[in-house]
Amino acid sequence: xxxxxxxxxxxxxxxxxxxxxxxxxxxxxxxxxxxxxxxxxxxxxxxxxxxxxxxxxxxxxxxxxxxxxxxxxxxxxxxxxxxxxxxxxxxxxxxxxxxxxxxxxxxxxxxxxxxxxxxxxxxxxxxxxxxxxxxxxxxxxxxxxxxxxxxxxxxxxxxxxxxxxxxxxxxxxxxxxxxxxxxxxxxxxxxxxxxxxxxxxxxxxxxxxxxxxxxxxxxxxxxxxxxxxxxxxxxxxxxxxxxxxxxxxxxxxxxxxxxxxxxxxxxxxxxxxxxxxxxxxxxxxxxxxxxxxxxxxxxx
Amino acid sequence: xxxxxxxxxxxxxxxxxxxxxxxxxxxxxxxxxxxxxxxxxxxxxxxxxxxxxxxxxxxxxxxxxxxxxxxxxxxxxxxxxxxxxxxxxxxxxxxxxxxxxxxxxxxxxxxxxxxxxxxxxxxxxxxxxxxxxxxxxxxxxxxxxxxxxxxxxxxxxxxxxxxxxxxxxxxxxxxxxxxxxxxxxxxxxxxxxxxxxxxxxxxxxxxxxxxxxxxxxxxxxxxxxxxxxxxxxxxxxxxxxxxxxxxxxxxxxxxxxxxxxxxxxxxxxxxxxxxxxxxxxxxxxxxxxxxxxxxxxxxxxxxxxxxxxxxxxxxxxxxxxxxxxxxxxxxxxxxxxxxxxxxxxxxxxxxxxxxxxxxxxxxxxxxxxxxxxxxxxxxxxxxxxxxxxxxxxxxxxxxxxxxxxxxxxxxxxxxxxxxxxxxxxxxxxxxxxxxxxxxx
Numbered sequence: 124x125x126x127x128x129x130x131x132x133x134x135x136x137x138x139x140x141x142x143x144x145x146x147x148x149x150x151x152x153x154x155x156x157x158x159x160x161x162x163x164x165x166x167x168x169x170x171x172x173x174x175x176x177x178x179x180x181x182x183x184x185x186x187x188x189x190x191x192x193x194x195x196x197x198x199x200x201x202x203x204x205x206x207x208x209x210x211x212x213x214x215x216x217x218x219x220x221x222x223x224x225x226x227x228x229x230x231x232x233x234x235x236x237x238x239x240x241x242x243x244x245x246x247x248x249x250x251x252x253x254x255x256x257x258x259x260x261x262x263x264x265x266x267x268x269x270x271x272x273x274x275x276x277x278x279x280x281x282x283x284x285x286x287x288x289x290x291x292x293x294x295x296x297x298x299x300x301x302x303x304x305x306x307x308x309x310x311x312x313x314x315x316x317x318x319x320x321x322x323x324x325x326x327x328x329x330x331x332x333x334x335x336x337x338x339x340x341x342x343x344x345x346x347x348x349x350x351x352x353x354x355x356x357x358x359x360x361x362x363x364x365x366x367x368x369x370x371x372x373x374x375x376x377x378x379x380x381x382x383x384x385x386x387x388x389x390x391x392x393x394x395x396x397x398x399x400x401x402x403x404x405x406x407x408x409x410x411x412x413x414x415x416x417x418x419x420x421x422x423x
Numbered sequence: 424x425x426x427x428x429x430x431x432x433x434x435x436x437x438x439x440x441x442x443x444x445x446x447x448x449x450x451x452x453x454x455x456x457x458x459x460x461x462x463x464x465x466x467x468x469x470x471x472x473x474x475x476x477x478x479x480x481x482x483x484x485x486x487x488x489x490x491x492x493x494x495x496x497x498x499x500x501x502x503x504x505x506x507x508x509x510x511x512x513x514x515x516x517x518x519x520x521x522x523x524x525x526x527x528x529x530x531x532x533x534x535x536x537x538x539x540x541x542x543x544x545x546x547x548x549x550x551x552x553x554x555x556x557x558x559x560x561x562x563x564x565x566x567x568x569x570x571x572x573x574x575x576x577x578x579x580x581x582x583x584x585x586x587x588x589x590x591x592x593x594x595x596x597x598x599x600x601x602x603x604x605x606x607x608x609x610x611x612x613x614x615x616x617x618x619x620x621x622x623x624x625x626x627x628x629x630x631x632x633x634x635x636x637x638x639x640x641x642x643x644x645x646x647x648x649x650x651x652x653x654x655x656x657x658x659x660x661x662x663x664x665x666x667x668x669x670x671x672x673x674x675x676x677x678x679x680x681x682x683x684x685x686x687x688x689x690x691x692x693x694x695x696x697x698x699x700x701x702x703x704x705x706x707x708x709x710x711x712x713x714x715x716x717x718x719x720x721x722x723x724x725x726x727x728x729x730x731x732x733x734x735x736x737x738x739x740x741x742x743x744x745x746x747x748x749x750x751x752x753x754x755x756x757x758x759x760x761x762x763x764x765x766x767x768x769x770x771x772x773x774x775x776x777x778x779x780x781x782x783x784x785x786x787x788x789x790x791x792x793x794x795x796x797x798x799x800x801x802x803x804x805x806x807x808x809x810x811x812x813x814x815x816x817x818x819x820x821x822x823x824x825x826x827x828x829x830x831x832x833x834x835x836x837x838x839x840x841x842x843x844x845x846x847x848x849x850x851x852x853x854x855x856x857x858x859x860x861x862x863x
Contacts, residue, residue, distance in 0.1 A: 126653075134649050228473060237737070246477075247469075247473040248474060248697065249474060249666035249669045251669055251670070261677070261679075267653060269678065278562075303840070332516070343645075344666075345666035345667070345673060345697075347666030349470045350666070351473045353641075353642060371598070388646040389646075389650055392633065393636070395635075
């Protein structure tokens with residue numbers, strides 16, 4: 124029983140890391156831009172596809188083991204660096220002042236377009252590139268075999284992302300500027316802060332994080348049409364449970380969902396599918412603004 | 424008012440005769456040879472199931488071109504109109520109505536999803552639309568209702584699950600524990616119900632140590648794999664497919680789960696080329712019917728060799744089971760029309776004549792022959808085997824093949840599959856045909 128619980132915790136941590144990597148970008152973008160970005164799932168999927176494509180190229184070179192991990196980061200930066208600024212400037216910048224419903228519809232339209240772009244470029248056959256998993260090898264816990272990628276790398280990157288973001292937002296000038304715009308855009312603008320630049324930067328960082336989530340998932344999963352849909356639904360559950368815009372909350376919620384799901388697989392498998400949503404409903408019934416969310420004051 | 428004379432009466436008669444074809448709906452002109460056969464095809468062009476839907480559509484494109492080059496069907500060329508069933512049943516029904524009423528479609532080929540077929544079959548009756556169910560697996564269609572305008576040119580879920588079970592019993596009769604990992608939707612649940620009922624009949628006392636149903640579209644099976652590694656079941660059964668099956672295989676291989684349990688994967692034929700030799704030897708393989716591009720009795724035939732070569736040249740992939748299912752539907756349609764034309768003295772048959780002919784029809788396709796039963800259900804053997812690594816292909820081939828005949832795995836007309844499998848006995852295993860080894 125103790126061993127099973129220990130194994131469940133290990134699995135839960137690895138799953139939580141994956142979930143957090145997708146949700147953190149979504150919550151960051153909402154926290155600053157106040158836009159619920161449905162296209163986030165597409166950034167995840169495209170990040171995965173580009174990482175798998177680069178990984179396949181790297182696997183054919185002599186330096187395959189060395190390149191296996193850096194290509195994941197490279198893919199995330201490429202996707203986020205291109206799609207993020209382009210979409211923010213060309214599309215989102217025009218709808219910041221519009222109603223939330225319209226913003227939701229526009230990002231949904233983007234999502235649909237990007238889904239078709241994926242099919243156009245990568246087709247419909249599942250794509251898989253597990254070079255990074257093989258490069259890191261396996262680890263034995265008791266007589267259970269894990270991959271080092273799952274046990275060490277994913278949680279490590281998730282923790283590094285959490286602490287890196289916290290440090291960036293609280294200890295750097297750019298981060299503090301972002302926080303200032305989040306708190307009160309008008310006051311920040313009056314003090315000379317270029318809010319548009321802050322929005323551009325934040326959206327790009329959020330896009331890179333989504334693409335990094337996809338890139339990190341790509342060595343362990345098959346990329347198929349619709350992979351972005353599945354992740355966006357789960358990410359929304361995490362973000363809503365945590366409280367919109369709450370980065371630490373997203374990590375805690377990802378942990379709750381990850382551990383809850385893996386304990387369910389061990390002890391009550393029929394609840395595996397619904398566990399994230401049971402947690403979400405339970406939290407929102409007690410705290411309607413999420414675990415870390417707070418009610419917004421209405422400005423008059 | 425014009426005066427009615429013999430001349431005006433004759434003029435009116437001639438004019439109305441000439442205008443009739445344009446005024447009446449196409450279905451009312453039963454015996455007139457059309458200028459083309461308009462063929463509606465519903466398949467998944469988007470979403471996860473497009474891994475099956477697109478190869479099916481590709482096969483249709485390729486074969487229709489081949490048929491048309493050879494004169495079409497009965498001298499009439501075929502024109503296909505493809506619709507996506509991914510948006511859901513309501514959308515599909517609307518599209519089917521549009522195809523029939525606006526596009527004047529003559530025959531429909533529907534669909535991949537069982538839910539789609541269960542909805543399309545009653546609509547086909549209502550619209551009097553000849554419909555061939557080309558890929559969906561649910562056995563309920565012809566068990567729960569009788570349809571004049573629907574037939575199925577493939578087997579169904581009952582033999583697709585019973586055959587791998589009989590194969591497992593033949594290969595590894597001593598198994599005592601089993602775990603299941605299926606997708607959490609209708610097929611995952613229904614296929615497990617058939618397997619469980621049949622297994623309890625042919626081998627009572629097997630302990631099911633885990634029933635895992637990860638959500639449809641899951642991208643990670645790490646937790647399930649840890650659980651299976653800890654439980655060490657003798658057999659792991661999974662009817663998963665597409666990207667999820669590929670992911671499960673990769674993750675299970677990375678964590679050496681294949682070394683601890685015998686895997687039964689009734690749909691894995693469609694994943695072999697993608698997962699490559701990550702899938703080890705000794706895994707029990709199925710492909711939903713009597714087909715494979717290296718089919719043991721058809722691999723050297725010109726028709727299969729040419730099709731495989733043409734398919735590979737055009738799509739850079741080997742054909743998989745939905746490709747063959749589409750081929751079966753098209754060869755069945757062609758045979759049905761030709762037989763109906765012949766029975767009609769060379770005249771073009773009405774849709775009722777066509778569908779009446781389809782029942783009892785026996786026709787050749789790419790890998791063998793199949794028969795359509797009187798209730799509209801197709802009968803075909805089930806090819807089951809075991810993975811083997813060879814030098815000729817960068818992915819596993821199927822060895823130790825058994826072609827289970829339909830009389831051993833399919834419930835008779837008038838019975839329900841789920842009830843019938845409970846009547847199976849261990850003797851069913853003894854009646855299985857001999858194994859056929861893989862030949863290069």
